[in-house]
């Protein structure tokens with residue numbers, strides 16, 4: 537398959553693994569921020585193929601997983617407002633809130649619909665002019681520009697019954713929070729490819745500059761990831777720290793200016809609550825006052841009773857990289873993709889789902 541085979545060539549993979557083995561003489565601990573990397577690393581057997589000196593930790597890079605229980609409860613409360621249609625990406629529907637999921641709310645009568653893009657939600661609002669349509673805006677810098685564009689689209693088309701519950705989060709502040717916590721001693725970071733396509737490699741300069749931690753931004757094919765890891769172990773072996781780019785076919789130093797402009801036109805930076813990490817200053821996006829007419833949080837104030845995490849779920853620890861999914865006592869025994877206890881097992885990008893699907897028997901011992 538053209539354009540994929542090139543990035544899965546076993547001969548080149550072996551050469552990169554050899555390069556990693558040669559340089560990683562001493563133990564290194566690397567974190568992949570992105571859930572897409574976690575899945576690819578397990579799916580292609582990269583974790584098992586790496587030398588024992590290279591430890592890979594999963595990070596908080598699953599937008600569904602890091603959505604706080606309180607925000608999910610708020611979304612469910614909005615779905616219960618009479619007349620409201622709550623539109624969401626499919627992954628969010630099954631994530632348990634404090635008392636129920638959006639799917640369970642739908643089963644008892646709330647009008648919850650799955651859409652494939654925020655523009656579909658704008659269309660839904662056009663087709664139902666007498667009903668408020670609220671889109672659940674969850675994601676990182678990759679999805680925020682599209683959601684911002686949907687608000688601009690609604691304004692242009694005079695779709696007044698379209699609203700967004702803005703829960704977007706920014707990745708660099710979360711990486712900073714993990715390093716500041718001192719819970720995990722990281723030697724390097726495998727940078728998220730899609731996020732960095734939007735924000736640019738320059739946005740990661742603080743990691744080497746302020747923390748002395750190297751980063752290599754990587755794509756999602758096996759050779760992309762191995763190349764990123766090779767760049768990291770080479771930097772570490774040489775005692776260097778800089779931003780490397782193993783995904784230059786997609787990522788520029790300055791990112792995607794057009795996407796950032798749309799995002800910044802509609803959203804402004806705000807504090808945000810992350811599951812497992814708590815409130816991180818300046819780590820989220822809220823809708824600017826200019827677009828308040830489309831801001832579900834302002835237009836539909838709802839009372840969400842105090843929220844709680846699913847009992848026994850260790851997703852917070854998994855998202856901070858302090859616990860590997862198979863070490864959660866509920867993993868595979870109680871918590872499965874069919875009966876997920878926490879979001880990390882629900883989401884397609886969740887670390888627990890990845891370990892469940894691709895982890896080896898050794899992981900589950």
Ligand code: SF4
Pocket residue numbers: 848849850851852854861864865866867868871872876877878879880881882888
């Ligand atoms: S295995 Fe289930 S309960 Fe445990 S951390 Fe993962 S999602 Fe949460």
